[in-house]
Amino acid sequence: MVNKLKRFLIGRPMKSTELEDEKLGKLKALAVLSSDALSSVAYGTEQILLVLMAAGFAAVWYSLPISLAVLGLLTVLILSYRQTIYAYPTGGGAYIVAKDNLGVPTGLVAGGSLLVDYILTVAVSSSAGTDAITSAFPVLHDYRVLIALVMIVFLTIMNLRGITESASLLAVPVYLFVVAIFVLIISGLIKYAAGGIHAAAPEIGTTVSNISLFLLLKAFSSGCSALTGVEAVSNAIPNFRQPAERNAAMTLMMMGLILGSMFIGISVLAYLFGIAPDPKETVVSQIAESTFGRSVLYYAIQGITALILFLAANTAYSAFPLLAFMLAKDKFMPHMFKVRGDRLGFSNGIIFLGVMSMLLVIAFHGDTENLIPLYAVGVFIPFTLSQLGMMVRWVRLRPPGWAVKFAINTIGMLTTLTITLIFIFTKFTQIWMVFVFLPVVIYLFNRIHRHYRNAAEELRINIKSDKPCIKGSTIVVPVAGITRVVLNSISYAKSLTDNVLAVYVGFDDEEIRKMEERWEEWNPGIRLIVLRSRYRSVMKPLIKFIETVEWKTAETDHITILIPQFITKHWWENLLHNQTSLLIRAYLYNQKDVVIATVPFHLNR
């Protein structure tokens, strides 16, 4: 039943050899890996305008130079990540680059930061998508959390079905969104050129009395939240079809081009149309309305925007499991993240991401807007570290033409560092949590690593000198009566060794006498040792007895505790038996170095 449901949801299991078919071509990869970055177009310009409005409507013209600055930063980031792709063709990402060039601790900061960030991405974008839906259908407002959770479950299942399958399905809305935004930009520009817009945008260069550098920096850093997700391509090179690095680099460039034009296009239109941010209507919605009126085209753009906000989460589903895999390979995360599931994806990573982000959505009741700055700073920390790592690499290796590459990464590093600092200074109240969870995550990484290292050390043998050695064998069989299970157990024990001891724990004389008599009558050829328990505990005398046996024979013999066990047909019937054998087993398992064997007898009725 469970198996059938699983097959229905995620499909038939796939052979390991099918892995190559699961890789992505450029077009699908662009859709999957850029949905996060592209979706920021839906709110990037708005974030800038919101900050500027603090200085009055006259200040909105500053959005143009700020957008150009964001565009500049995007160019730097794209160029420097392109270098990373060629430098680390097996899948770079901030974790690998930082670890490789700046040492493991720095790598862990970058990796931990990104891991948490991907969880935030899923929570934030599913909540944002839900908000878009509930704006359109206010009656659904009470089911906000539920809608977001359903969406996360859907994405999780899609990704468990495998990379290609989810990419094929999810590429459609991404490309629809790109087309829709370009149509909007072009139509908007034509309408403006035709004089169809009568807006009073402040002229560029208007002096605004109460504008401050702080405000401008804050607006800039808010605009930079549109750049989250740019790193996804360089993390996901292993998912690309051969030649992987070339395909990845091409995909990255295409993404940069599309993102840049859409972002600047929306910013320009917003300025030309004289749009001020409105808590009740998004900037994109206002532009679309001014351009098309409340026509079908308007509603189509709104619907597709909602969809893309949801799908932004999908980028995290590609990147998180790969990053978790790399950390697990380096023994900083549990082994389970290394296992490929039935559909060849790292299913544990996918499920973990889904569960954690659902918990976040539930914990914040679906109001995850406050997490946006947190998630931006969580991206810019690894951005900075990976650029710094690349700088060190160029200085270290000095390949031909390294100076230019070094320069690009230096500019990138300085810019992202600046933005990180701006975030910290301007939005500290919203991002302080990063300084709590990052140390926690890094502590966990180290604890896990230490455990694996210690366990490996304790388990390691020298295959030259450590060979199996043969010892004698003593088998202790606790018996509660003379039954078929006991018969089977004793047959088994006698087949293995002559040193078999049957032990019986009795509570009163009458009971003990009867058992001894029956045993003698049965005469299985094994001595019965009777222990009297004055306090009616079976465990205590038995364990004391086992300790005596250990003390006497552990040097020469392997000691086995052979537990006769009958297994009931229905689970509830277990309540009808005292399960002493399970208690004995659990105690010995945790406390003693003796072998525990169970001779099962399955009841048929």
Place this chain on the structure above:
Amino acid sequence: MVNKLKRFLIGRPMKSTELEDEKLGKLKALAVLSSDALSSVAYGTEQILLVLMAAGFAAVWYSLPISLAVLGLLTVLILSYRQTIYAYPTGGGAYIVAKDNLGVPTGLVAGGSLLVDYILTVAVSSSAGTDAITSAFPVLHDYRVLIALVMIVFLTIMNLRGITESASLLAVPVYLFVVAIFVLIISGLIKYAAGGIHAAAPEIGTTVSNISLFLLLKAFSSGCSALTGVEAVSNAIPNFRQPAERNAAMTLMMMGLILGSMFIGISVLAYLFGIAPDPKETVVSQIAESTFGRSVLYYAIQGITALILFLAANTAYSAFPLLAFMLAKDKFMPHMFKVRGDRLGFSNGIIFLGVMSMLLVIAFHGDTENLIPLYAVGVFIPFTLSQLGMMVRWVRLRPPGWAVKFAINTIGMLTTLTITLIFIFTKFTQIWMVFVFLPVVIYLFNRIHRHYRNAAEELRINIKSDKPCIKGSTIVVPVAGITRVVLNSISYAKSLTDNVLAVYVGFDDEEIRKMEERWEEWNPGIRLIVLRSRYRSVMKPLIKFIETVEWKTAETDHITILIPQFITKHWWENLLHNQTSLLIRAYLYNQKDVVIATVPFHLNR
């Protein structure tokens, strides 16, 4: 830690030989076993008056003849239970008497009815005690459920400490209550005689127009709820000190005398003082106030009454575990109810009673008043059956003077039967549940019995012919690599037999080649069988392999699956390992008749 807490709460464990010291003398037994019956004085008269008020205040004089009728019934019950005590000196009770004389199914009806009833008793009386407290301190009203639960936990722990200890402590308030009620009755009568009461009670014999037989019967049956708990003594004979039956009979007579005088005393005073039931003040409270005013004495009586209502639950704590023990001995309830705990009480029964009644209190949010009729009918069904059983017994055995005994039980049976029928007819809406849960409980008894019978049959061997037989042995060791655990496991296996097979499940060629090379280099003298898993599952190929081994050798050999297992030091570290061995173990345990052995290796760090 857990152990220390347990010792603190319930005391040191006791030897089985100390059982005799745990038995009860007459005075302590009276306190423990009569608290349920005596506490009904606090509400019995009120129940009668409440029904009569439906016909107007003029009808309250009927409470006197009705109280006399209840007193008559009490006398009959006491006499007939006295006969039961002497007939079944090892502990009678309705279950044994009915089973012995009317057959097992009837016994189960009586037993099941009583078991459920004891749970209701604890729930109802702890809620009633809580109501008394919250009447005095209304601020506690919101914590009603919590107070009742705390009280139940307290009683459970006291009873887990042992019979004598709880009896010594709990006897004080019971005797205080008896003294208080007698003081109240005598003072009240003196005050009335001195003419200190100016009340207008309707004269005895006043004609009441709208009184009906139905109403009178309803009032009578309500008054009979004061008789619940009378059976407790005859159930609990095993808890009495020697000579048990004489002591039990004496205790029963004393209880009847005290209960009868208190009940009739309160009824008479209520009539003389012209008291009408008031939802805001109990009848006893009104009598006490009229007698003493709001003096210290008044508050003392109120406090002691609250206490006795709580302690009524304690009778159930004596009777339930004993009854459960008897049912478990006859294999109608799980074995665990036969086990004497550290303090020689049947602790599983005590805990079960506590938990079930707590669940009831929670389910009813502490409003358990509606359960009172349910619990009265749950007592009168076994009352009737046990009397009927005694009648059959006298006819069957015909001891000297059996005719009188037969007559007493016949009168008892007819009266209790009548009351049962009155309950069913007058309060069907409140007691219909009994016809749901009783069949369910009896069905469970029978399911349990059938399981034990079947299991015993399957496990039984003929000790003349069924002897241990010796077979060969094949040991299969699943290995995941070459580690210390694997070394230990192979040493162990080689010590037992030469037929040892190591099995390795690999996912890809590279992995498999490496393992084969290392194995050859190590050369432990055992063949390594390599299975390739194209779908990356360890379980499936391994189980298929085990099935092949079974098919080849099960005739001649015992097959053992020897699982190398390292045990982490901290529980959370288990999350870092894939626990494949646990999965293998669980599957084999439930599905296959092979021996499963674990060679443990405890990690120290």
